[in-house]
Amino acid sequence: MRAEPQDFGRVLSSMCTTPHPAAREAAEQFLATNPGDPDTYQAVADLEAQAITQLAEITGLASPHGYVASGGTEANIQAVRAARNLATTAEPNVVVPDSGHFSFQKAAGVLNVELRTAPTTDEYRVDLDAVSALADEDTVLIAGVAGTTEYGRVDPLGELSRIARDVDALFHVDAAWGGFVLPFTDYEWRFDQVPIDTMTIDPHKMGQAAVPAGGFLTSMPDVLDALAIDTPYLESTDQATLTGTRSGAGIASAVAAMEELWRTGYRDQFQRSMQNTEWLADAFADRGFDTVSPTLPLLAIDLPDGLFSRLREEGWRISRTGAGELRIVCMPHVTREQLSAFMADVDALRARPRTNS
Amino acid sequence: MRAEPQDFGRVLSSMCTTPHPAAREAAEQFLATNPGDPDTYQAVADLEAQAITQLAEITGLASPHGYVASGGTEANIQAVRAARNLATTAEPNVVVPDSGHFSFQKAAGVLNVELRTAPTTDEYRVDLDAVSALADEDTVLIAGVAGTTEYGRVDPLGELSRIARDVDALFHVDAAWGGFVLPFTDYEWRFDQVPIDTMTIDPHKMGQAAVPAGGFLTSMPDVLDALAIDTPYLESTDQATLTGTRSGAGIASAVAAMEELWRTGYRDQFQRSMQNTEWLADAFADRGFDTVSPTLPLLAIDLPDGLFSRLREEGWRISRTGAGELRIVCMPHVTREQLSAFMADVDALRARPRTNS
Numbered sequence: 001m002r003a004e005p006q007d008f009g010r011v012l013s014s015m016c017t018t019p020h021p022a023a024r025e026a027a028e029q030f031l032a033t034n035p036g037d038p039d040t041y042q043a044v045a046d047l048e049a050q051a052i053t054q055l056a057e058i059t060g061l062a063s064p065h066g067y068v069a070s071g072g073t074e075a076n077i078q079a080v081r082a083a084r085n086l087a088t089t090a091e092p093n094v095v096v097p098d099s100g101h102f103s104f105q106k107a108a109g110v111l112n113v114e115l116r117t118a119p120t121t122d123e124y125r126v127d128l129d130a131v132s133a134l135a136d137e138d139t140v141l142i143a144g145v146a147g148t149t150e151y152g153r154v155d156p157l158g159e160l161s162r163i164a165r166d167v168d169a170l171f172h173v174d175a176a177w178g179g180f181v182l183p184f185t186d187y188e189w190r191f192d193q194v195p196i197d198t199m200t201i202d203p204h205k206m207g208q209a210a211v212p213a214g215g216f217l218t219s220m221p222d223v224l225d226a227l228a229i230d231t232p233y234l235e236s237t238d239q240a241t242l243t244g245t246r247s248g249a250g251i252a253s254a255v256a257a258m259e260e261l262w263r264t265g266y267r268d269q270f271q272r273s274m275q276n277t278e279w280l281a282d283a284f285a286d287r288g289f290d291t292v293s294p295t296l297p298l299l300a301i302d303l304p305d306g307l308f309s310r311l312r313e314e315g316w317r318i319s320r321t322g323a324g325e326l327r328i329v330c331m332p333h334v335t336r337e338q339l340s341a342f343m344a345d346v347d348a349l350r351a352r353p354r355t356n357s
Numbered sequence: 358m359r360a361e362p363q364d365f366g367r368v369l370s371s372m373c374t375t376p377h378p379a380a381r382e383a384a385e386q387f388l389a390t391n392p393g394d395p396d397t398y399q400a401v402a403d404l405e406a407q408a409i410t411q412l413a414e415i416t417g418l419a420s421p422h423g424y425v426a427s428g429g430t431e432a433n434i435q436a437v438r439a440a441r442n443l444a445t446t447a448e449p450n451v452v453v454p455d456s457g458h459f460s461f462q463k464a465a466g467v468l469n470v471e472l473r474t475a476p477t478t479d480e481y482r483v484d485l486d487a488v489s490a491l492a493d494e495d496t497v498l499i500a501g502v503a504g505t506t507e508y509g510r511v512d513p514l515g516e517l518s519r520i521a522r523d524v525d526a527l528f529h530v531d532a533a534w535g536g537f538v539l540p541f542t543d544y545e546w547r548f549d550q551v552p553i554d555t556m557t558i559d560p561h562k563m564g565q566a567a568v569p570a571g572g573f574l575t576s577m578p579d580v581l582d583a584l585a586i587d588t589p590y591l592e593s594t595d596q597a598t599l600t601g602t603r604s605g606a607g608i609a610s611a612v613a614a615m616e617e618l619w620r621t622g623y624r625d626q627f628q629r630s631m632q633n634t635e636w637l638a639d640a641f642a643d644r645g646f647d648t649v650s651p652t653l654p655l656l657a658i659d660l661p662d663g664l665f666s667r668l669r670e671e672g673w674r675i676s677r678t679g680a681g682e683l684r685i686v687c688m689p690h691v692t693r694e695q696l697s698a699f700m701a702d703v704d705a706l707r708a709r710p711r712t713n714s
Contacts, residue, residue: 005386006400006605013592014398016391016602028385029362031567031606034373036428040674041371043363070427070569071393073601081467103601106586110438110599112469150590204602210388212427212569212604229463232679233507235370235669242467244430244460245373245561247569247604248363249388312592317397322589 008333012342013319015149015177017331019210019253026249026256027210033248035068039235044248047255054258055201055215058183059175060190064217065224067241068203068251071214072176073103074242075200076143078216078227079172080107081242082198083141085226086170092140097126097155099148101174113140124153124292131163139169146189147178150321152298154178154187157194170197170223176214177329180206181296183263184270191219198223203254206269208261208332213250273297273330276339280328283343287350297330310349316342365690369699370676372506372534374688376567376610383606383613384567390605392425396592401605404612408560411615412572415540416532416556417547421574422581424598425560425608428571429533430460431599432557433500435573435584436529437464438599439555440498442583443527449497454483454512456505458531470497481510481649488520496526503546504535507678509655511535511544514551527554527580533571534686537563538653540620541627548576555580560611563626565618565689570607630654630687633696637685640700644707654687667706673699 008018019027030044038045048068056064069075084092093114096104100117108115116139118130126144135142142164144155157173164171175182175189179201182189191199199217203209218224227240261269277297284291284301292300303326311318321327328334365375376384387401395402405425413421426432441449450471453461457474465472473496475487483501492499499521501512514530521528532539532546536558539546548556556574560566575581584597618626634654641648641658649657660683668675678684685691 006390006398008389011397014391014394016389016394018389024388027388027606031381031384031610032365032373032375033363034371034568036430037371037373040368040676041363070600070604071602073393074599077599085466101601102586102588102596106596106599106601109442109586110467202602211391211606212600212602214602229459229466231459233676233684235676239459239463242431242434242463243427243569243600244458244463245428245559245569245571247427247607249384249568249606250604253388319397319590319592327590 009338010315011317012328012334013317014331015205015329016211017208018333020208020257020260022260023209023253023257027253030248030252034245035248035251036241036244036246037234041248044251048251051251051254054255054262055217058262059179059199059201059217060192061217061219062192063219065221066215066217068254069214069216069241070212070243071204072101072174072200072202073106075176075214075216076101076103076174077107077110078242079198079200080113080141081111082223082226083170084111084113086222087140089138089140091138093138094141094143095131095134095139096143097145099124099126099150099153100143100145101149101176104143124148124151126155126160128156128159128163131160135163135167135169137167139167141170141172143172143174146173146175146182146187147296149177150327151292151300152294152296154189157189161195165195171195172198174200176200176202177205178296180266181270184267203257204250207254207257209257210249210253212247213254269332273332276334276336277330279336280339298327300325300327306354307349310354311345314345316345366695367672368674369685369691370674371688372562372686373568374565375690377565377614377617379617380566380610380614384610387605387609391602392605392608393596393598393602394591398605401608405608408608408611411612411619412558412574415619416536416558416574417549418574418576419549420576422578423572423574425611426571426573426598427569427600428561429458429531429557429559430463432533432571432573433458433460433531434464434467435599436555436557437470437498438468439580439583440527441468441470443579444497446495446497448495450495451498451500452488452491452496453500454502456481456483456507456510457500457502458506458533461500481505481508483512483517485513485516485520488517492520492524492526494524496524498527498529500529500531503530503532503539503544504653506534507684508649508657509651509653511546511652514546518552522552528552529555531557533557533559534562535653537623538627541624560614561607564611564614566614567606567610569604570611626689630689633687633691633693636693637696655684657682657684663711664706667711668702671702673702
C-alpha cells in the first residue's frame with residue numbers, strides 16, 4: 001500500500017482502538033468469511049453464537065438473542081426498526097436524550113419515525129421530566145445512554161425504563177462505548193438490574209476487538225422476528241441484520257478479545273484508563289481550564305478554539321463536543337506518556353502566541 | 358481460535374471468495390482503522406477516495422461520487438433511500454425485477470417504501486411491459502440487475518433506463534456481483550453506456566477484496582447530499598453512509614485488489630471462471646440434467662431434491678434458487694479440480710441409492 005497504516009500515537013478522539021493481539025490474529029484468520037451466509041460459513045456462524053453468549057454474560061442477559069452488527073449505528077437503527085415494526089401506531093415516535101448518538105437521527109430519517117429529543121440536566125444526564133412530557137401513546141421506544149459520546153455520562157436507566165413501561169414503549173440502552181467499562185463501576189445498567197428490551201454494546205470500542213464488531217442484544221425473541229426478512233437462495237431461511245454480507249473478521253476478533261480479557265483484563269484496562277483520565281483532568285485543572293468531571297474514561301475540557309486548532313495542526317487527532325469543548329477519550333491505546341506529550345504541546349503552544357504568516 | 362478457519366474447498370454457493378493475496382495483506386494492515394471517522398483516520402479516508410476513483414474507471418463514471426459500503430445490501434438500501442428522500446411523493450414506490458436481490462425487500466421494509474416486483478421472461482430478464490405497467494408518478498426508483506443472484510442474467514438496462522426517465526424516477530443498476538466480470542462481455546451496463554443514476558458494485562465479490570467491501574456509486578452529487586446527516590463531535594461535518602463505523606480493512610483490500618487486477622487480472626479470471634462454468638454445464642448436460650444456459654459464471658441446474666440434500670451431507674456448500682434449482686457460482690476460488698470432484702460425487706451418489714437407516 002502506498003499510504004502508511006494508521007499510527008495511533010496521536011489519536012485522542014476515537015472510540016475505536018488498536019485491537020488486542022489475540023483479536024487481531026483471529027481477525028486475520030477469518031478475513032475470508034461471511035457470517036451473512038451462515039449455512040455456507042458455518043465456523044464463523046458458530047463463533048457468532050459464542051460472541052452473543054459472551055456478550056450476554058457481560059450484560060446479565062439470561063436468554064440471549066442478538067447478533068454482531070457493524071457497530072453502534074446499525075444496532076441503534078435496528079432497535080428503532082424493531083420497535084416501529086412491533087408497534088401498531090401509524091405515527092410512531094421515539095424519545096431519545098439529546099446526548100444520544102447521532103445515529104438516532106439517522107435511524108429516524110431512514111425509518112420514517114419521529115425523533116423527539118429530551119434535554120439533559122446540568123449533570124449531562126437526561127431530564128426525566130422532559131422524557132415523561134415527550135412520551136405518549138405513539139412512542140414506540142425510549143432510549144437511555146450508558147456512557148454518552150460527548151461526556152461519558154450514564155442516564156438514569158431505571159427511571160427511564162419505568163417511563164417506557166408506562167407508555168408501553170420498548171426500552172433501549174445504548175452502551176456502545178460504555179458496555180466494556182460499566183461492569184467495573186457502581187452503575188446499574190445490565191439486563192438483570194433494569195428492565196431492558198434492547199441494547200447496543202460494541203466489542204470494537206472498549207472491548208478491543210477489530211473493526212467492525214458491534215453488538216445488538218435483546219431480551220425479546222420477538223425483536224429479531226420483527227427484523228427478519230426471507231432469504232431465497234441462501235440455505236438459511238431468514239436474515240434479521242441490517243446489512244447482508246458481514247465481517248467474519250470482526251466476529252472472530254470479538255470472541256478472541258472477550259475470551260482473553262473478560263473479566264480481569266477489562267477491569268485492569270478500565271482502571272488504567274480511568275487513572276489516565278483523572279490525571280488528565282488534574283493536569284488541565286492545574287492550568288486553570290474548566291473540565292467536566294469524568295465518571296468514565298472520557299474527559300471534556302473548555303479549551304479556546306485557537307488552541308484546539310493549533311493542537312490539530314501539531315497532528316493531534318482530537319475533536320469537539322457540540323458545545324465546543326475538547327473531548328479526549330482514554331481508550332486502551334492512550335498511554336500516560338502520550339497524554340504527557342499532549343500536555344507538553346498544550347504548554348508550548350500557550351507559551352508561544354501564533355504569529356501571522 | 359478453537360474453530361478452524363474457513364475452508365473454501367467445497368464452497369460452491371457463495372458470491373464471496375478468498376481475497377487476493379495483495380488484498381489480504383492490505384486488509385491486515387488496516388484492521389485498526391475506522392473510515393467512519395475520516396478526520397481521525399486520514400490514511401484510510403484517502404484510500405477510500407482512491408477506491409471510488411478506481412470503481413469509477415471500471416464503471417465509466419466521469420464525475421465519481423460514492424463510498425465503500427458494507428456490501429450490496431447496504432448499497433441497494435441507500436439507492437432506495439436517496440430516491441425516496443429526493444422525491445416529493447408521500448407514497449413512494451420502487452419497481453424492481455423479481456429476480457432482484459432480497460435486499461430490495463429489506464430496503465422497502467426499512468424505508469417504508471412500497472415494493473413493486475416485475476416478473477421476468479423465460480430468458481430470466483425482467484419483463485419490460487410489466488415494468489412499464491407498474492411504474493407511475495409515485496415511482497421514485499426503477500432497478501435493473503446486471504448479473505442476477507440466481508441465474509447470472511443481465512436485465513435490458515437501456516430500456517429500463519428509458520422507462521425510469523419517462524416517469525421521472527431514478528435508475529439504479531445492481532451490479533454487486535456482475536460488476537467485475539461485465540467489463541469483459543458485450544453487455545452495455547456502464548454509466549457511459551446507459552443513463553444510470555446509482556449503482557451497486559462490490560469489490561468483495563468478483564473483485565477479490567476481503568469482506569466487507571461493497572461499492573455505492575452515483576453520477577449525481579445530490580444523491581449523497583440526500584443521505585447525509587450531521588455529525589456533531591466528529592471533525593468531519595456529515596455522514597452519508599448507512600452504518601457509522603466502517604471497515605478500513607475492506608477499503609484497503611479493495612484498493613489493493615483493483616490495483617493488482619484491473620484490468621488484465623480480472624479479465625483472465627473471468628475467462629477461467631466462464632470456462633469452468635461452461636465445462637460444468639456440459640458435464641451436467643452429458644448426464645441428462647437440464648441447465649439454464651450461463652451467460653456469466655453462474656450455473657443453475659435442475660437437480661432432484663434428494664440428490665441436493667445428499668451432496669450437502671457430503672460437505673458441499675451449495676444452495677438453491679427460489680424455483681429449487683441447484684446454483685453454482687464459479688468464483689475465483691472455484692477450480693476445475695474442485696468441480697471435477699463435485700461431479701464425481703454426483704456420479705457416486707446417483708449410482709448408490711440412499712439406504713434407510
